[in-house]
Amino acid sequence: MTHIPDISVIIPSNQNQDAVCRLVQAICAQTVKPYEIVLVDSSNQGGVYPEKIGELCSVSGIKLIYEHRDIALPGDARNIGLVMAKGTLIAFIDVQTIPRPNWLETNSKILAGHSAAGTLGATCFSADTRFERLVRDAFYGVLPRRTLPGSMFKREVFEKTGRFIDWARAGEDTEWLLRLEVLKIQIRYSSVALVDYVGLIGLDLKQILKKWNRNYTASRELPHFIPQKLLLWSVFYPLLVLIAFNWNYLIAEWRMDSPMYVGHVTKIAAILPVLIYIIIRGLILPLQRGVQIRNLLPARFLGIVSVCFVADFVKVLVFSLPKGKHDATPINSTNLMP
Numbered sequence: 374m375t376h377i378p379d380i381s382v383i384i385p386s387n388q389n390q391d392a393v394c395r396l397v398q399a400i401c402a403q404t405v406k407p408y409e410i411v412l413v414d415s416s417n418q419g420g421v422y423p424e425k426i427g428e429l430c431s432v433s434g435i436k437l438i439y440e441h442r443d444i445a446l447p448g449d450a451r452n453i454g455l456v457m458a459k460g461t462l463i464a465f466i467d468v469q470t471i472p473r474p475n476w477l478e479t480n481s482k483i484l485a486g487h488s489a490a491g492t493l494g495a496t497c498f499s500a501d502t503r504f505e506r507l508v509r510d511a512f513y514g515v516l517p518r519r520t521l522p523g524s525m526f527k528r529e530v531f532e533k534t535g536r537f538i539d540w541a542r543a544g545e546d547t548e549w550l551l552r553l554e555v556l557k558i559q560i561r562y563s564s565v566a567l568v569d570y571v572g573l574i575g576l577d578l579k580q581i582l583k584k585w586n587r588n589y590t591a592s593r594e595l596p597h598f599i600p601q602k603l604l605l606w607s608v609f610y611p612l613l614v615l616i617a618f619n620w621n622y623l624i625a626e627w628r629m630d631s632p633m634y635v636g637h638v639t640k641i642a643a644i645l646p647v648l649i650y651i652i653i654r655g656l657i658l659p660l661q662r663g664v665q666i667r668n669l670l671p672a673r674f675l676g677i678v679s680v681c682f683v684a685d686f687v688k689v690l691v692f693s694l695p696k697g698k699h700d701a702t703p704i705n706s707t708n709l710m711p
Contacts, residue, residue: 380407381460385450405478409436448537448545494523514662521546523568543588
């Protein structure tokens with residue numbers, strides 16, 4: 374049994390006890406085991422950690438620190454964990470991101486072999502049903518994605534970046550990672566997957582719509598979710614349509630023999646953005662994320678486009694509505710940001 378005494382694993386949780394036990398079991402099965410697990414629990418079942426978790430940690434020689442809060446959004450829970458953790462290396466994992474057995478060993482070797490301040494998670498998204506695979510291919514792809522869950526950082530990183538935003542239900546991890554880029558803090562990442570996200574399994578369209586609405590509502594005040602492009606097109610695209618509508622009148626003077634005359638210009642102006650959206654959402658982005666072309670053609674890409682359109686429509690609605698007083702209210706379900 375190999376331990377690295379400097380590693381503290383922080384887990385924010387508002388999930389059911391079975392899901393937490395599954396995650397702790399995966400941590401206890403690591404080829405290199407951490408010194409401690411810091412579990413910050415805000416679930417309805419919380420107050421006392423399950424006996425099975427205590428047994429797993431005891432057998433594995435891992436110290437368990439358990440903290441229950443009635444309300445602790447993900448960023449707040451991670452901040453609480455940072456205060457309680459004793460390790461000089463801080464590893465983050467979420468309840469529905471299950472680490473593979475070599476997760477801690479690989480990340481600790483990467484940090485030991487380089488001057489980097491941290492490593493990002495390399496996460497693959499699991500899917501069983503046809504619908505789940507559509508969602509995965511539309512938003513995540515099949516290549517490992519760099520995520521905060523599955524990451525490991527030297528403690529001094531937080532002295533430079535500050536803590537996580539504690540009022541956001543979703544998107545706080547992306548906002549913090551952007552701070553690393555702005556501060557030019559050197560970060561490494563594994564080229565192979567070390568973590569599996571299982572939060573898509575068992576979800577249907579109704580559940581995903583509720584999650585999207587919740588997460589976009591909770592995170593829309595974060596800088597990287599400000600709909601700048603949406604605002605731009607709300608001004609710029611009507612201008613393009615106006616120009617297209619008057620093009621032949623102003624430029625070609627309705628002379629069909631003029632080289633500047635464009636037939637059906639208004640129809641082209643109306644249809645072109647739709648075609649661009651379909652190509653980008655249904656083909657280009659999935660291909661960049663590792664989805665094979667044979668899994669997109671001849672018609673599956675239309676299903677992906679449909680899923681993306683629903684998500685983008687929800688985003689437009691949420692970003693267009695006035696902020697409500699319950700925007701940051703925690704909900705006991707998995708964070709899912711497409």
